[in-house]
Amino acid sequence: MFRRLGIGGRLFLAFLCITGLSLSSGIASWLILRHIAAAQAVVNAQALPAVAATQHTAELSAKLVATAPALAAVQSRAALSAEQTKLSRLAQEMVASLDEARKLAIDTQLVEEFAGAVEKMLANLKSNYEFVRQRLEEDAAYRDSAEKVTEAAQSILLLSETLISNASAGASAVTANLYGLIGDPSRREDAYNAIDRLIEHDIFLMERMYELRHRSAQISLLVNRLTRAESGMEIKEISHIFQDHMTVIRRRILGIDDPVRRKQALEFFSAIETAAGDVPVAGSLFGRRQRVVDLIGHLDTIAAANRDLSAKQNVVARSILDRSGEFARTTAERADHALRIGVVVLVLTLLGAVLVSGGIVWLYVERNLVRRLGGLSRAMQRLTAGDLAVQVAEDGDDELRTMAVAVNRFRDESQRRLDLEQERERITVELKRHREELQQLVEEQTEQIRLVNTQLRQEALDHAEAREHAEQASSAKSAFLATMSHEIRTPMTGMLGMMRLLADTKLSSTQRKHLSIAANSGEALLGILNAILDYSKIESGNVVLEQVDFDMATLVEGVVAFMRPIATEKGLDFSFHIDRKLSPAFSGDATKIRQVLFNLVSNAIKFTQHGEVRVEVAGKEAGKGSQRVVVSIADSGIGISPEQQEHIFQAFTQTDASITRRFGGTGLGLAISRELARLMGAELKVESVEGEGSTFTFEIAMKTARRPSRVQMRQRATKPTSALNILMVEDDEATRLVADTVLSKAGHHVRAVSSGYAAVEAVADFKPDILVMDISLPGIDGLEAMKRVRKALDSPGLPVIAMSAHVFTSEVERYLNSGVDAFVAKPIIDEQLIEAIAALSDRVPTATLLAAFDEAACKADVHALGLEVVQRLYRIAQDSLPRRFEAMHEALRSNNRKALRDLAHATKSSAGSLGFPRLLAAAVALETASAAASIEEVAQIVVECEAAFADGSAQLSQILSADRPIERTAAE
Numbered sequence: 001m002f003r004r005l006g007i008g009g010r011l012f013l014a015f016l017c018i019t020g021l022s023l024s025s026g027i028a029s030w031l032i033l034r035h036i037a038a039a040q041a042v043v044n045a046q047a048l049p050a051v052a053a054t055q056h057t058a059e060l061s062a063k064l065v066a067t068a069p070a071l072a073a074v075q076s077r078a079a080l081s082a083e084q085t086k087l088s089r090l091a092q093e094m095v096a097s098l099d100e101a102r103k104l105a106i107d108t109q110l111v112e113e114f115a116g117a118v119e120k121m122l123a124n125l126k127s128n129y130e131f132v133r134q135r136l137e138e139d140a141a142y143r144d145s146a147e148k149v150t151e152a153a154q155s156i157l158l159l160s161e162t163l164i165s166n167a168s169a170g171a172s173a174v175t176a177n178l179y180g181l182i183g184d185p186s187r188r189e190d191a192y193n194a195i196d197r198l199i200e201h202d203i204f205l206m207e208r209m210y211e212l213r214h215r216s217a218q219i220s221l222l223v224n225r226l227t228r229a230e231s232g233m234e235i236k237e238i239s240h241i242f243q244d245h246m247t248v249i250r251r252r253i254l255g256i257d258d259p260v261r262r263k264q265a266l267e268f269f270s271a272i273e274t275a276a277g278d279v280p281v282a283g284s285l286f287g288r289r290q291r292v293v294d295l296i297g298h299l300d301t302i303a304a305a306n307r308d309l310s311a312k313q314n315v316v317a318r319s320i321l322d323r324s325g326e327f328a329r330t331t332a333e334r335a336d337h338a339l340r341i342g343v344v345v346l347v348l349t350l351l352g353a354v355l356v357s358g359g360i361v362w363l364y365v366e367r368n369l370v371r372r373l374g375g376l377s378r379a380m381q382r383l384t385a386g387d388l389a390v391q392v393a394e395d396g397d398d399e400l401r402t403m404a405v406a407v408n409r410f411r412d413e414s415q416r417r418l419d420l421e422q423e424r425e426r427i428t429v430e431l432k433r434h435r436e437e438l439q440q441l442v443e444e445q446t447e448q449i450r451l452v453n454t455q456l457r458q459e460a461l462d463h464a465e466a467r468e469h470a471e472q473a474s475s476a477k478s479a480f481l482a483t484m485s486h487e488i489r490t491p492m493t494g495m496l497g498m499m500r501l502l503a504d505t506k507l508s509s510t511q512r513k514h515l516s517i518a519a520n521s522g523e524a525l526l527g528i529l530n531a532i533l534d535y536s537k538i539e540s541g542n543v544v545l546e547q548v549d550f551d552m553a554t555l556v557e558g559v560v561a562f563m564r565p566i567a568t569e570k571g572l573d574f575s576f577h578i579d580r581k582l583s584p585a586f587s588g589d590a591t592k593i594r595q596v597l598f599n600l601v602s603n604a605i606k607f608t609q610h611g612e613v614r615v616e617v618a619g620k621e622a623g624k625g626s627q628r629v630v631v632s633i634a635d636s637g638i639g640i641s642p643e644q645q646e647h648i649f650q651a652f653t654q655t656d657a658s659i660t661r662r663f664g665g666t667g668l669g670l671a672i673s674r675e676l677a678r679l680m681g682a683e684l685k686v687e688s689v690e691g692e693g694s695t696f697t698f699e700i701a702m703k704t705a706r707r708p709s710r711v712q713m714r715q716r717a718t719k720p721t722s723a724l725n726i727l728m729v730e731d732d733e734a735t736r737l738v739a740d741t742v743l744s745k746a747g748h749h750v751r752a753v754s755s756g757y758a759a760v761e762a763v764a765d766f767k768p769d770i771l772v773m774d775i776s777l778p779g780i781d782g783l784e785a786m787k788r789v790r791k792a793l794d795s796p797g798l799p800v801i802a803m804s805a806h807v808f809t810s811e812v813e814r815y816l817n818s819g820v821d822a823f824v825a826k827p828i829i830d831e832q833l834i835e836a837i838a839a840l841s842d843r844v845p846t847a848t849l850l851a852a853f854d855e856a857a858c859k860a861d862v863h864a865l866g867l868e869v870v871q872r873l874y875r876i877a878q879d880s881l882p883r884r885f886e887a888m889h890e891a892l893r894s895n896n897r898k899a900l901r902d903l904a905h906a907t908k909s910s911a912g913s914l915g916f917p918r919l920l921a922a923a924v925a926l927e928t929a930s931a932a933a934s935i936e937e938v939a940q941i942v943v944e945c946e947a948a949f950a951d952g953s954a955q956l957s958q959i960l961s962a963d964r965p966i967e968r969t970a971a972e
């Protein structure tokens, strides 16, 4: 198994052994240190505290022993109680200390022995206290009795002294009397008797009283002696003497002659007897003294016992201390011993580790590895020096053997490579020869290619020149187209304006028909010109994208509303759908999107005869702050074949010639739309099946915005307006005439001038409510003229409408930013101008209502047509207009917008020919509003139409019936 391990495994085992040995010496030292630490911990945690606890207990015991004599000596209850308190505190401390000593006990038996002695001592002290208490009680009782006995004895003593003095006085008297008797011999007998009596009675009495005094004095002395007596024997002896004295005292008292005195003395005597009690009964004076003496004896005994116990405790405490010291010493010695053994073990383990490691290194690493590696290294050096005769011994069964095999293989391989190298050198020489031949061949070929290249470069230069020419020609074409279309537009504008004016004059039906055809052709031509102009601007790169905030949904709704009448006229189902997810506002080029949408929707309506046209707008998320807006216009019209789909986006391309015949058009709409879409980063695509319909789609990524900005060309309902003072500045006479006529016919007071300077001058005597001006004027331009007029009027908010043929959005935006309030494109379309005026009329503070009836116009008509004709016209109007209003209400009810528009259009003509400005304004408003405004707004305008007609009719009929004043005036 050892063989199978390999060098890595073996080295690992060897190092594992060495590491194991180092680890074992480490573990040995760790165990020793742990042992020493444990021993020291035992000394610290057990031996030393045990010594301290024992010492403390012994000290307390000594204090307890010292308490005993003090306790025994107390003479009052207060002192006893103080000693008792001290004793209990010491006892408690003792118990606590004993507990501590028990816990830390090294020799439990000794501690228990010590505790036994202490407990005994505590019990003794308790008895001691009890004996002292009894002693105090007995002593007090004894002293009380002794005092009474002493008092009674003293009383008897005093009494005996009185009796002695009495007896002495009697004897003296007898003696004195004797002298008289002795001198009188007759009375000798009496003298002898008196002497007898003196001797037998008085002297004897005196002697007995003396004895009584002596004995009662002895009683007091005996009581004193008894109080000092310290043994039972002495008490017994005193008691005998006391009894003797008492017996004699009794007899002597009984011998007192004086009964009163005798009785007194007997009372004292019985008092002594009562106080002394029966001898030797325990309750007697002697019994009590005996008890006190006994108690003192007990106390002495206990004190002696305590002293013994204390001595014993000291011995036991000494033993405990010795034991603890012994224990600490033994533990320390053990730790020392462990340390010595540890050091020896450590040294031995280290020596072993060093020897085994050395053995391993020498036996295995040096002999087995280093030597063989040295051999291998030498062989390798020789091999790298190019000596291929090296032979390495392949012995052993490990990686070194594998290395030896590898070195031998390497040697064989080097030998083979040497052979190959020689072969390669031979081949290289061969190849070099071939290459030299080939190089010569290539040089010849390269020369030929260089010649061809020069020719090709020349051709490329020629092509570039040709392309440049072509590009120049293309931009010249674009410029030409732009200039031409622009230049043609201006006269076209004049022509169309004039035709409109002409249409408002009296014409025969043929003339009117021809005029209508001419006007239609003019409009169509203008449309083509506009398309060409747009396209050439795109081609020449003159189109710049605008960035305005707008509402996409409103924009689509506007286009749909605008185109709806045409779709409805064709009987198509025209619908649109706005995705809910669509942002409410975007920032982008609204005008261009609208243009593309207009073109696609008008194509869809144009190429669809039946079915439907549907506009859909969807919003897709395209990162934060932007959306991809997908617009699709689908129709069920004639469709486009796959081949045609490839061409329709090219300029001037239609699917086939018949289309131009059937539907008209320039073939520019889709080209313009695709280019505009591309400018906005979108691709206009078509999907179509011939005969089934087409769907045009484009997808624009736009930034979402907070709110739509000022809408430049909004679709809005126009309210009937008031009569205003309008200052008009236009240098082109035709346009001036057209605009003047349009505005005057709408009931406004117009002052028309041809230059900016004239306009500034005009405001001296004409106070305009609105300024209508051309932008391109001779002298100062329209914007400058606007500033000067506003300044001259001191009215910076004067509403201004700009007119221009420059219909590019950037320019319109520029005008609006310079302070212009509205913009009307040339050629002037009546409705647009009237609508713009109406839109701004809200801002004119002093506007008056338009006149319902234009008397001057009426007079002119009467003058031109004759009163008859005018009256007939009025009668027709009176007949037809109320019916038309009726029809309007009907159309309102069915929401028939087209009918409303037609009715409004017809009313507009009638109002114009009748000279009813207010009705005209209302009809114009109705025509515009019928396309897109809400039904309520439209209804309101219908009501205004009725009111305007009623007013105008009232005034006109008054004039017509008023004694023909008009005719007269006209004739005049």
Ligand code: ADP
Pocket (backbone or CB within 6 Å): 603, 604, 607, 635, 637, 638, 639, 640, 648, 653, 654, 655, 656, 659, 664, 665, 666, 667, 668, 669, 670, 671, 694
């Ligand atoms: P035009 O001014 O002639 O309409 P456009 O560029 O707009 O020019 O259209 C090019 C041609 O593409 C049209 O003449 C028509 O043949 C075809 N086309 C465009 N839109 C539709 C559609 N919705 N359905 C069928 N054909 C269409």
